[in-house]
Amino acid sequence: MLIVPEALIADLVSPEDAFAAVAATFAAMARGEAYNFPVVREALGEGRQYGFKSGLDRAGGMLGVKAGGYFPGNMARGITNHQSTVYLFDPESGRPTAMVGGNLLTALRTAAASALSIDRLAxxxxxxxxxxxxxxxxxxxxxxxxxxxxxxxxxxxxxxxxxxxxxxxxxxxxxxxxxxxxxxxxxxxxxxxxxxxxxxxxxxxxxxxxxxxxxxxxxxxxxxxxxxxxxxxxxxxxxxxxxxxxxxxxxxxxxxxxxxxxxxxxxxxxxxxxxxxxxxxxxxxxxxxxxxVGLQDLAVAAVAVTRARERGLGVEVSV
CATH class of the missing domain: 3.40.50.720 (NAD(P)-binding Rossmann-like Domain)
Incomplete structure (x- = not known):
């Protein structure tokens, strides 16, 4: 399993990459080749939210889950309020293939989805x-x-x-x-x-x-x-x-x-x-x-993993 920490994401995934990945995800969903699993969200009190978003993209060969949420006290801690991690699995065997920092990826894929809607609907x-x-x-x-x-x-x-x-x-x-x-x-x-x-x-x-x-x-x-x-x-x-x-x-x-x-x-x-x-x-x-949707998270995380492997970055561990 390859671990791609948050600190590497900015150099691995560009806004343009996120836009292309999210557009491909929407297209796969429209074709019925990809679907999201039911979301789990829990309120932890004091405005904190935690949950899981997951899905399967048969066309892209992606299975995985993003775990994380919103923690409004984090600004005072010097970290972003949104905290998340994406986990990817081999859809055939179920073995974990990657663990990817999800904070920047979440911001990039959210902005990409918004921009896609503006591009097509405004x-x-x-x-x-x-x-x-x-x-x-x-x-x-x-x-x-x-x-x-x-x-x-x-x-x-x-x-x-x-x-x-x-x-x-x-x-x-x-x-x-x-x-x-x-x-x-x-x-x-x-x-x-x-x-x-x-x-x-x-x-x-x-x-x-x-x-x-x-x-x-x-x-x-x-x-x-x-x-x-x-x-x-x-x-x-x-x-x-x-x-x-x-x-x-x-x-x-x-x-x-x-x-x-x-x-x-x-x-x-x-x-x-x-x-x-x-x-x-x-x-x-x-x-x-x-x-x-979870499929967007998997798509941008997959880009990060591909780039990290190409450049010899991240930490490989046995699981």
Missing amino acids: RREARVLGVVGAGHQAGFQLRAAARVRDWDRVIAWNLHPEMLPKLGAVAEELGLPFEAVGLERMVEADAIITITSSPAASLMAAHVAPGAHLACMGTDTKGKQEVQVALVAKARLFTDEVAQSVSIGEAQHAVAAGLVAGADIVPLGAVLAGADAGRRSDEEITLFDGTG
Whole structure:
């Protein structure tokens, strides 16, 4: 088994690698060649979340699980709030083949999924990007969105506004004008990324203009909510995994209220495969419910393992 520690990941997997791996995962899911297993998520108290995401990709020959979660006290410890590790197995024998640091990989694959949704669902003339949230993953989201579209400017809101200058620095690095705004100003945005760990909705229907695309990337556990139910109900819904969207994703609350059903939600893979047209008009609000699937984690971890073996990096151990 090859151990690829977190410290090596940045030199092994690029954002472009993550984008390609996540796109291939969506395509394999759409073809029925890959599927995710039910997610296990547990609340540990004090905002801590721990769980397992796993799956099997027959086309890619990948079987594995990501173990980890969200630990909000970690910022004070000088480490990221999201902590995870990916374990890969031989799908034929079940023997472990790799253990891979999953923190950066999680940020990269989450941003890649968001960018894919923007690329395929946002209006072609979209020029203003909105970001709700300014935590660790927000910078990755902004950089990924900038790779798929040419934005004129970025507007952003965060519950703790003192965190916004760090995101502003990323925008400056990308050459994009940046402005911290109130949520009511999100109506100016053509595409909005939400990337928070909120237990209550912050983005309301009144904050979103007709024709906007939303990439809702923060809700991956029962009880989390970034977007008002009324906004979810009025949008055309897309997701990475329908089963997760209705149970632990942003759609869970609209489903519970009887406003949305699983049949109303389109897998993004169907759009990538050409089985669904995606956006149907310039006035339609589209919403991608990015719950984060285990297959994405396996795909980016597999890239890290391949690169590590090619370069003679990592630690090989007998199991």
